[in-house]
Amino acid sequence: MRKKFESFLTSKYILIGLTVICLFFIGTSFFTDSLTKPLQTAVSYVVVPLQKGMNNLGLWVSDKLDNLQEISDVLEKNEELQSQVDALTEENNLLKQETYELDRLRELYELDNQYSQYSKVGANVIGISSDNWYSSLTIDKGSDDGIQVDMNVVASGGLVGIVTEVGSNYAIVKTIVEDNSYVSGMIIDTNETCIVQGDVELMDSGMVHLGYFASDVTVNDGDKIVTSNVSDKYLQGILIGYATNVTADSNNLTQSGYLIPAVDFNNLQEVLVITDLKTTTD
Amino acid sequence: MKRKVCELVLIVIFYLLQVSVGRVIAVANIVPNFLIILPIIFGFLKGRNEGMFVGFFAGVMYDLYFSSLFGFTALCFVYIGYYAGFFYEKYEKYEILIPMAMVLVFDFVYEFLCYIGNFLLHNRLNAGFFISRIIIPEVVYTCLCTLILYKLLAYINDKLDTVKTKKRGVNFDEGSI
Numbered sequence: 001m002r003k004k005f006e007s008f009l010t011s012k013y014i015l016i017g018l019t020v021i022c023l024f025f026i027g028t029s030f031f032t033d034s035l036t037k038p039l040q041t042a043v044s045y046v047v048v049p050l051q052k053g054m055n056n057l058g059l060w061v062s063d064k065l066d067n068l069q070e071i072s073d074v075l076e077k078n079e080e081l082q083s084q085v086d087a088l089t090e091e092n093n094l095l096k097q098e099t100y101e102l103d104r105l106r107e108l109y110e111l112d113n114q115y116s117q118y119s120k121v122g123a124n125v126i127g128i129s130s131d132n133w134y135s136s137l138t139i140d141k142g143s144d145d146g147i148q149v150d151m152n153v154v155a156s157g158g159l160v161g162i163v164t165e166v167g168s169n170y171a172i173v174k175t176i177v178e179d180n181s182y183v184s185g186m187i188i189d190t191n192e193t194c195i196v197q198g199d200v201e202l203m204d205s206g207m208v209h210l211g212y213f214a215s216d217v218t219v220n221d222g223d224k225i226v227t228s229n230v231s232d233k234y235l236q237g238i239l240i241g242y243a244t245n246v247t248a249d250s251n252n253l254t255q256s257g258y259l260i261p262a263v264d265f266n267n268l269q270e271v272l273v274i275t276d277l278k279t280t281t282d
Numbered sequence: 283m284k285r286k287v288c289e290l291v292l293i294v295i296f297y298l299l300q301v302s303v304g305r306v307i308a309v310a311n312i313v314p315n316f317l318i319i320l321p322i323i324f325g326f327l328k329g330r331n332e333g334m335f336v337g338f339f340a341g342v343m344y345d346l347y348f349s350s351l352f353g354f355t356a357l358c359f360v361y362i363g364y365y366a367g368f369f370y371e372k373y374e375k376y377e378i379l380i381p382m383a384m385v386l387v388f389d390f391v392y393e394f395l396c397y398i399g400n401f402l403l404h405n406r407l408n409a410g411f412f413i414s415r416i417i418i419p420e421v422v423y424t425c426l427c428t429l430i431l432y433k434l435l436a437y438i439n440d441k442l443d444t445v446k447t448k449k450r451g452v453n454f455d456e457g458s459i
Binding site for chain 1: 294297298300301302303304305306310311312313315317329330331334338341342343344346347348349350351352353354356357360361364367393396397400401406408411412415416420
């Protein structure tokens with residue numbers, strides 16, 4: 001009986017102690033991240049190499065799975081020509097993979113030419129946000145490779161997001177489709193400014209909000225939206241996406257609609273980090 | 283000591299499952315919440331103190347890189363581990379429905395708290411969408427993962443226990459000879 005009472009008491013005290021510690025952490029995280037920074041650095045030395053390994057393993061497995069799936073499809077369709085088709089698909093798969101990679105690299109290269117005035121570092125995406133509310137990415141390059149906070153991140157023709165946190169061997173990228181992300185944009189040919197705002201409620205459609213156009217601006221579906229010259233963090237002229245469904249708001253002062261991002265956020269494997277920072281006057 | 287180290291390793295593995303493998307196994311962009319399984323199962327199998335210990339470190343891992351409010355998840359997971367510990371030794375270990383029911387309830391409560399903090403307070407009142415599109419799928423997916431992982435975790439837990447008793451048994455035998 002006494003033992004039971006004692007064990008209850010101790011676990012209660014532990015609970016109170018841990019609660020106080022957590023509340024202290026929460027309180028300090030409002031003001032500074034100097035408490036979490038050393039912990040993040042220490043943990044990242046263990047976790048990031050593992051994440052890289054997992055990532056490579058995952059890519060390898062999904063490659064193999066794709067192979068198996070495609071082969072079984074062909075088997076069902078052409079049972080009589082099984083052996084012949086098998087050999088051909090195998091070869092075909094290899095070629096397909098190579099062309100896929102070629103396409104991807106070509107796209108990256110094109111993008112590289114497109115924004116050639118900026119210097120860039122390539123990086124692999126090795127992780128996603130730990131919850132389902134946000135969709136931040138972890139990349140495998142950090143301050144050791146010259147990455148800094150507020151650097152812009154692009155991929156396959158468009159803007160991915162911005163670096164919000166940097167460790168020595170990793171960086172965290174906040175994507176433009178995330179709920180609390182705001183990017184100042186403009187129409188490429190008329191320089192009319194607008195705000196691109198991520199929204200988790202649009203996650204199924206893959207679109208984001210586009211708003212704050214002046215009421216006298218004509219916006220057509222498919223207009224290219226690029227990062228604006230007035231943004232203080234985003235470099236000018238990076239393609240964000242294409243406007244669609246822009247209509248007047250009920251206040252008759254502004255117009256808003258949707259934007260289809262230029263980047264496919266569902267299978268993002270490689271990104272380019274622009275190592276130039278936008279210099280502001282202040 | 284060995285138990286604590288093993289639990290920390292498990293936390294790291296589950297964290298990796300969540301952030302790296304999660305990308306591959308996500309269904310409709312929903313990744314199961316692997317880390318919440320740990321405090322519940324260890325609380326259920328080993329008692330309140332163990333649940334709180336695992337919950338604290340799992341929560342810290344969860345918060346470390348992607349949360350603006352460091353410590354919130356740790357706080358939630360500590361309480362989850364504590365309350366899961368109330369069911370310690372109340373049920374047989376093969377009663378898999380008890381931990382699953384706990385995952386169902388605790389994950390829902392935790393995610394709903396997240397919704398309140400992140401969205402409701404920012405005037406995002408469309409609770410129906412958030413519950414039906416994000417919270418419920420995640421809860422169900424996490425429950426299914428619990429079903430798969432429970433046996434493995436129970437086995438690891440037993441292994442960590444038997445190591446101790448075996449040693450004691452050997453000593454006892456030597457004494458009697």
